[in-house]
Amino acid sequence: MTVLLAGAAIASADEAVPTPADVYGELFKQVQLEAVFPDSKAFVDALPKRAPEQILEEYRQLRQQPGFDLKKFVAERFEAPPNVAADFRTVAGQDVRQHIDALWKVLERKPEDQRPHTSRLALPYRYIVPGGRFNEIYYWDSYFTMQGLEESGRHDLTMDMIANFAWLIDRYGHIPNGNRSYFLSRSQPPFFAAMIELAASQEGDSVYKKYLPQLVKEYQFWMDGAEALKPGAAHRRVVKLADGTVLNRYYDDRNVPREEAYKEDVATARQAGAASPEIYRHLRAAAESGWDFSSRWFAGETLATIHTTDLIPPDLNSLLYQLELTIAKGCTVTADATCAKNMNAKAEARKAAITRYLWNAKAGAFTDFDWRKKQLNAQVTAATVYPLYFNVASKEQSKIIAATVRSTLLKPHGLATTTLATGEQWDAPNGWAPLQWLAIKGFQNYGEDQLASTIAQRWVGKNLQVFKATGKLVEKYDVVGDSAGGGGEYPLQDGFGWTNGVLRKLLAMYPKLAE
Structure with missing residues (x-):
């Protein structure tokens, strides 16, 4: 276990999984740029009524014909995704708690719900989706959903969702933003350790032992490249500051428009006038943060000035502090004293670094640190509550x-x-x-x-x-x-x-x- 924590190189697992842009090629671009669906996410979640390769071939044959109607073509070949829980209404006189307890059944998805040719990644256990346009599991959403599941007496669903996240770590090397192919290049705020702690309140310390391998793998994902970094440099989600301190940032392994917001991202890049595709990485990194979008990521006044990967945030680093402590707990439970000592030391070092670099005495809050400019942002945000x-x-x-x-x-x-x-x-x-x-x-x-x-x-x-x-x-x-x-x-x-x-x-x- 101690050797594993040194941090092996993590491959990009998303490369082997085709996304809607890969599958539909030029059809994907035309559908998104012409806004065939009012919501860009609708097409990447739509269910094809026949094999995707057949649809693409038909598109290539028909698009040159006079009077070709793209919207009609798509409508005939794709089933638009559902708006989850849109028609659900409370029963007259029903208490809001009863309403929530009933809603879990509406928002629950089972392995057998999976359809062929979908961008949604199949999961082995049941899970809760947020609702509306969001018909997949979301990483950080799920921790807060679990708070309510526990109160509703649905600990079984909490444990199933944790098992799904562990499966995703084993399969892809990390927990993606959500179980969609187009989300695999990024994660979300790493609440897996907090989920394990929540489960332990009922399951006992055995849950730390059971999920220790996945906790370690998630840590490796977030810390990938830290050992080889030189001061003043960054790699993926790690930054090594001038004094050798290592802290983390949000990132995305791709630097192209988000498929679920393709038209919007292209428009933002055009507004930015940026020749570099890094504008797309900043947009995607903000999506990894969960705060998509917020002025906390802006260098100026608009989204076109976004520079997420230049910032070291207090929320992410507080979560990783907790992940380090949770791994240490797991190592203690498994009687690996060396590992426990090592991880507790890493946690204490991170805690000291968070105060040293992210505490903004002038603002009276923890704020984001611009590691390129070597200065704290002045803006106060609710991220200050994470520490x-x-x-x-x-x-x-x-x-x-x-x-x-x-x-x-x-x-x-x-x-x-x-x-x-x-x-x-x-x-x-x-x-x-x-x-x-x-x-x-x-x-x-x-x-x-x-x-x-x-x-x-x-x-x-x-x-x-x-x-x-x-x-x-x-x-x-x-x-x-x-x-x-x-x-x-x-x-x-x-x-x-x-x-x-x-x-x-x-x-x-x-x-x-x-x-």
């Missing part, structure tokens, strides 16, 4: 962060994502369920119970307000005004996995909020 959730921050830092959050991010309906309103969905005025949960539990960790309960009260109140008006729980909420939420590349989605999970958990923690 609280994973117990990286000092007691003094927690008090400062609490004051900063009260004065900058706390709004009438919960925690805003950033302080800027740009029209991007991971900016003000939107609030998101995962960030509320991380903040609430993070502040509780440091004895800031009043602030935690205030965030919970305001967030739950907004969720219930929209639920009572519409019978829906949605992806994100406007924490300032009256609307549900908006902005970004696609319309507001309902369903919705992590909102259900966090709300179900919060109502168990604060039952009076349901009254």
Whole structure:
């Protein structure tokens, strides 16, 4: 085990799995650029009614004919993906907790649900999808969904989803953004270790032993190339700073437009005027972060200035600190004292580095560090709560962060994502369920119970307000005004996995909020 932790080279597992762009070639580009579907994700998720190679051959034969109608051609040969849970409505008089418990069945997918010729990667166990346009498992979403599954008495589904993620690590070398072929070149915030910790609350320490090999493989994926790096250089997801400190960044192994947002990415690159394809990597890296998109990744005022891979974020590095500690725990359980000592030392070194490089005393928060410019970003974002959730921050830092959050991010309906309103969905005025949960539990960790309960009260109140008006729980909420939420590349989605999970958990923690 100790030898494995040194970090072997990780191959790009996605190369052997054809994506919709690979399968449909010039048809894919024309469909996406001409916006045959209003949502770019629809085509890459669509189900072909016949073999893809036959469809492509028919396209090549017919496209030159006079009056060729691309939309009609596609409609006749593809089945548009479903809008998950769009028609689900609460039963009259039903409590929101009962609504959520019933929704798990709507959002559940089974191995036998798989269809031929789909971009969706088959998984061996059951799982929950978020809903709306998202009809696949998502990595970081699932941790927050699990919070609610546990409260709903669906520990069986939590364990099935963890088993799926372990299978993905074994099969592809990492957990992809989601189980789609076009997601394989990137991951998402690495919450697998946190999932194992959640499972251990019921399963006991045996779960650390069972999933230790996968925890190690995930760590190797995130740390790939660290050993050979020279100071001031970066490789994939690791950066070695001038003093030899190694921290991590978000990344993507491809530098072409995202297939699920092809037209949008091409337009952004055109606006940027960038000759380099690195604009696409920055866009994809932001998708790996889960914050797609946010002004925290911008060098200027618009998405065209995105430079995600130049930034070392506190959220990712807090997660990797927790991953290191979890591996150490697994090594302790398996009586590998050398491994445990090694990983605990790595965790302590990372903890010190997070404070040294990412603590922004002037802003009163942990902020992103631009490793190329060697300076901290000034912008305060909700990412500052991650070091609280994973117990990286000092007691003094927690008090400062609490004051900063009260004065900058706390709004009438919960925690805003950033302080800027740009029209991007991971900016003000939107609030998101995962960030509320991380903040609430993070502040509780440091004895800031009043602030935690205030965030919970305001967030739950907004969720219930929209639920009572519409019978829906949605992806994100406007924490300032009256609307549900908006902005970004696609319309507001309902369903919705992590909102259900966090709300179900919060109502168990604060039952009076349901009254």
